Structure formats: C-alpha cells, structure tokens
Amino acid sequence: MPFLLIDFPVFNPVAVSLGPIVIRWYALAYIVGIVLGWIYARSLIKKERLWGGPAPITLPQLDDFILWVTIGIIVGGRTGYVLFYNLPFFIEHPAEILELWKGGMSFHGGFLGCVAAVMWFARRNNISILSLGDITTAVAPIGLFLGRLANFINSELWGRPAEASLPWAMIFPNGGPLPRHPSQLYEAGLEGIVLFAILAIMIRMGALRRPGLILGSFIAIYGIARIIGEHFREPDPQLGFLWGGLTMGMLLSVPMIIVGAIIIVAAVRRKANGPAPDSVSSSVQGQP
Template identity: 80%
Template sequence: MPFLLIDFPAFNPVALQIGPFAIKWYALAYICGIVFGWLYARALLKSERLWGGPAPISLVQIDDFILWVTLGIIVGGRAGYVLFYNLPFFIDHPAAIFKLWEGGMSFHGGFLGCVVAVMWFAYRGGISILSLGDITTAVAPVGLLLGRIANFINGELWGRATDPSLPWAMIFPNDPMQLPRHPSQLYQAGLEGILLFAVLAIMIRFGALKRPGMILGAFILIYGLARIAGEHFREPDAQLGFLWGGLTMGMLLSIPMLIAGLILIVWAVRRGAPTPVQAIR
C-alpha cells in the first residue's frame, strides 16, 4: 500500500550560507555537537555534588581539551572510514583521503581518536585519564544525536528495505532502487543520542562520576548495544555489504566495545570511589 509511505522532506543540503561561505548540515552538526557538549561538560564540572568534592578537571583544562578532542574526532573519524569501510578505493585514490567535504566518517574511528586525545591530554596535564574519559563520553551523545539527524537531513545512510505498509517507511531521493526503507538514521538518533544521554545522565545524578571509569564503561557498553540494534535496520555500505554470518562492519566493530565496557564497569565498581583528597590531586 504505497499511499502509506511518508514523503521524504526536501531539505536544502546547505544549512547556512553567508555570501560564498556555506555550512552544510553535517558540518553544522559537528560544530553544534562540540559546542553544546563543551557547555554541558562545564556544567558537570561545576557541580561538586556530582563528584563528591571538587572535580578532578578544571574549567581551564576542559576549555583547552576541546581543541584536542575535536582533532581526535576528525582525524580518527576519517582514518576509521578509510581503514574500515573503503580502503581499496583510498589506496587507488590517496588524495581523496583529505577531501572531507565529500563525506565519509566513522564513529568507531572517531572514538579511537578521542581515546588517543584523552590519554595524551590527561598524561600531559597530570589528570585522571578515566575521569577525563567519563566527562568526554557523558557529553558525547549530544553530538551523536545531531550527527544522526544530519544523516537523515542529507538522505544518506538509510535503512534496509521494508514492507510499504510500514506507516513510517520512506523512499529516499538518493536511493537508486527507490524502495520503501526504514528511516534508520532516526532510530539511531533515538538509541545512540536520546536513550544513551538519558541513561548516562541518570547514572551521573546517582553518583557515577564518583567512580572513575563508570560513565566511560557505560557509554562504551550501551553504545555498542545500541549500534548493533540499529544495524539490524540500517542498509550496509554498498562497497562492503554483509560480512560473516550476516553481520555488518558496524556490528563487528561494536562487539569489542561490549567487552571493553563491561571490563571498565566491573573495574570501576570494584575499585570504588576515591576520597576527596585523591579526587583533587
């Protein structure tokens, strides 16, 4: 029953244009995600109640860290896409690696880039790696939500074909098959953005930041679960398709996250909360 399909909105790919200067939706999502995440991080650091005393990271330090985590997201995200999703193409066209405006970023690569940024900045500043990881991942769902919404606006990374009778099935303009599909970008926005943010916020309210590594572990675990669930509705990248046993690259890259997240959570619970003296060292 095709008449039940929802027409995909005709979005302008350019979100903001001032003269010859144009910002596309995906770039705007990155900018807003980083700015809103930074503001939220500052708010969390100002609340001594959440940390059981003064936060182990100063406002000046988090301000300086924004530049490094931004570089980690961009460099790691691009490197991850090149290595995990389209390596043969980039081997043949190495100059295309630097054409970020043509798209192609990987969450898992961006996450690894953030890990490197967190470890380097924490070591350089003499602060807790786990606490910096906690505050970074506590705000990360904001960027994930905006990024998935930008995917939807761009009409990219659409879902798998579905029964036309599904009330919210859509035909995406850029889909060469013109099939009714799941709007999986919105599913992922809900899981990786709204749900993940809500769970972490509740954990923070009940004192999770007092146990270094708890929020970091919860983020890694829950994101991995959310990504695997979302991949069941998302169309695999055309150049990769389905891999072993019907798994997708997104699923395979998320499996190690489940293990790492569980290890961090168990470790944070067993280690316990540091005393206020330890927290402000």
Template identity: 75%
Template sequence: MSFVLAFPVFDPVAIAVGPIVIRWYALAYIGGIVIGWFYARALLKNQRLWGGTSPIPLVAWDDFILWVTLGIILGGRIGYVLFYNLDFFIQHPLEIFELWKGGMSFHGGFLGCVIAVLAFAWKRGLPIASLGDLTCAVGPIGLLLGRIANFINGELWGRAADPSLPWAMVFPTGGPVPRHPSQLYEAALEGVVLFLVLALMIRAKALSRPGLIMGAFIGLYGVARIIGELFREPDPQLGFLWGGWTMGMLLSVPMIVVGLGIVVWALRRPPLTAKAATGHSSH
C-alpha cells in the first residue's frame, strides 16, 4: 500500500512589497543571525556558565555579528562555487554574484566563519577559542532554519524511498519518484539534535573550557551531515563520488577529525575561573 505524500505547495517568496522581494531562504539567514545574536547575548550574561565573567564583552559580540554575517555569505558562496559547481561558474563567472538564484555551501560558510573569528579575535585581542565556542553554540539555529527553507523551496531533496514509507514525498522537481524529505532529516539532526547536545554541554559549564563547544560542534556536525547524506540525493552535476560517497560526506570527514582533536585539546587545558577571566564587563 502506498502512502506517498504530495509536496505541499509553498510560495518561495516570503514577503513582497512592490519591487522588494524577500525569499524564505534569505529570511532563514536573517532569522538565524538575529536569533543566534540574542541567544549568544544571554549566554554571555550568565557568569555561571563561564566560571566567572565571560571573556567576550557584549559590545564586542555585537560588533562581531557583521563580521560573521559576511563570513557566512561570502564563504558559503565561494564554497559552493569551488566545491559543487566550478565548471559552470568558470563558463558563467557573472552568475557567481547572483545569490538570489541559490547555491550556498555549509562547509564554505563554516570556513568563512573561521576566518571571521580569527580576524576579529586578533583585531580585538579576544580569546579565539571562546569566541569560536560562542559562534558554534548558536550555529545549529541557522542550520535548522536553513534546512527548513530548503524544504520550502523544494530543493536538495532526498533519494528514492520505499513508497510504503509514511512520509515518502514526491517533489515537484524530483520526478514522479517518492523520495525521502531529507531536508527535514537534516533539520532535525543538524539543527534540533545538535542544538540540544550543545545546550546540555553548556549547562554543564562546557564554556568554561575554551574550545570544547567548538570542537563538539565541528565533530558532531560532521557526523550528522554524513548521516543526512545517506538519504539525500547528491547534486546532479557531481553525482556519487568514490565508493558511493558524496561531496558533502567527503568534506565532513575532516571536520570529525579536527573536531575530535579540538575536544581533546580543550579537555587537557585548565578551565576558566573567575581569576582567569579577562575582566571584561558583560553589562
């Protein structure tokens, strides 16, 4: 018996006022940044989580938002161009700037965030590990909203599924084949599960060990992404690579290794204490 669901029809445009058009995908980026900004401010104000005064002043975090936003957008686009569709963009270089047509890479966006953290921390004299922890703590919020936007757009759909699967779905651009709604799987793993794990770690004072949240985010995202890729149809211009692996899987393997290394490094260092804090006010 078939339980195939029809893909719900969504308007990809969330807000349209005259010539101004805001799509759900753009709104997901905006929402992720704004919600993450406020969540991070709440973490900074809670001295118990840091073992004393937080090493990142609130005013510095407010200034950092612009830096990390540019890192996400520029890194995400450059990553997509280089990792997923280089041949096309070599032939059509002007389309690199047409962001409204879609095409962003998480791994590229993450590298953009890393550069933003390193540059801002160096410029302001802030601890890199703690700034990285804070940035990674809010990361799953943006991932959740981004994957939901992928689903609304009917893009990045999953592999063919057994029609008896209750939530198997036919996507408008995926042909008549029932597929896994892999965007929702990824939203659950990369967004909800990862956020909850990091939140529990933060509650257990993981922020008092600089680098621990950052390492956990990097490694666990790599695991979550590889699991999600098992149900996701690979990009048509790339297809399956070596041994049935996809580009998303290959890019996630180094994240697991690096994340584990950072976790070990963080656990071997002494935790922050009230005396070890920089003394910056978090008013």
C-alpha cells in the first residue's frame, strides 16, 4: 500500500438543487464549458490581428452556432458511447439510450458530432469550414478539462491499480479495495490544461491565419494525450483490454493523429492570410 495513500474526497453527485430542478456535476461541466468556450471564442473573433484581417465568422453567427455545436456534442457523444462502448446492452435496452442522466458519453462520438455541426453550419452560412473548426477546437480544451474534473468528482473512469510506491494513489468508493491512479486528473491536465496552452500559444503566434492549423493540431495532440492517458485509465468493464493490451480509447485515437497530421501539413502549405500578428503590432507602434 502507498505510504501516503490519499482518501478520495466524497462529493455529493448533485451540484445544484433548486426544488425539483437538479443539476449534476457532469451536466454542470457541460454548461460551464460551453459558456466559457463561447466567451473565449468571442474574444478571439474580436481580435482581427490574429486572423490577418476580419475574422471569417461574425459574433452573431457564433451566437447562433453555439446551439448547433451543443446539439452535436450531446447527440454525437451519446451515439458514440452506444456504438463504441456498449452496443450489446443498448440493443437489449433501447429505451435507455435516451437516459443521459445515467451517464455514458464518448469524446470521439462528441467530436464527430461537432464536426457534423461545423460542416453543416458553415455551409449554410457560407463560412470557411476550416476556420470555424479552428475556433471550435481552440475552445474545446476548456470543456474537456471540466468534463474530466466531473469524472473525478463522480468517482468514475478511474485509473488502473497503482504501484505501492505511488504517493497520490486513491481508493475510489466504487473502484474496489485497490489504490488506483487518479487518471481523470491526468487527463484533465493533458487534454485540458496542456492542450489549451499549446493551442493558445499557437494562436498568439498567428496560427489562425492558416485555416485548419489549430483544428489539425487539436486533433493530433488530443489523440496523443488520450493514448498517454489510456495507459493509466482502467478500461470500461464491458470491453476490457482489446488486441495486444490496447483499449477502445487508444484505437479511436490513432486515426485522429493521422488525420490531424494531414490537416496540419495542408494548413502549413497553404498561404497565410494577411500580415503576421507581430508585424501588425510593429506597424501600429511605428506610426506617428
């Protein structure tokens, strides 16, 4: 047993309760993530220097898009979980597909739902699909971070049994007697904080001037981060380990790395829009 074993802090699964209205932590993570992402996206759109000119999407269009992408996340996330992680169960109990409050969402499905929402909205509004994808993925790590924190609070998707020398191992209430990796926190750090920081630095260096660069980077880096996290995360019990010790999360992330790399290469080869952000700043400061 680890000599500094940490007791799991037991949380109330309900975050907000107002009479008959009950909001659980996972739902709150979705709500706050979407709101904060919307605020951050608006701030990016307002900064023309980041785009090399006016942003390819207006603020009113972004406000309309929020509903579309929210539907894409929910429908895609649930559909992905049903198809990728628990199809035999839902074939026998189809009515439970709609019972979202019981949990069961897939990032990869939610991402595909976002892709569909981006493509549909962009075509209907004559917007660059790649640029709208850049905005969407630039803010996505915010929601990923909060979602993983909600997983931790709910004591779900916990990690594999930890080595006896790991001082921060935890015994989760529904994870058996063994101390485990708090893999939700690992993923929150990798998929949330690290990924957000990398994309934010790229944006500041002018990545939005090359449509698709942020999108491709998000896809590829997330795939890498997810595979790393899966090495510490206990596989879903209904699936377990697959071929060669791989998990479903790993298998679904490999194509992301490949597709992301292809999008990055295409974006780098594409001519950048307008002057670089530093050039804009310098020219403005040099004016009398």
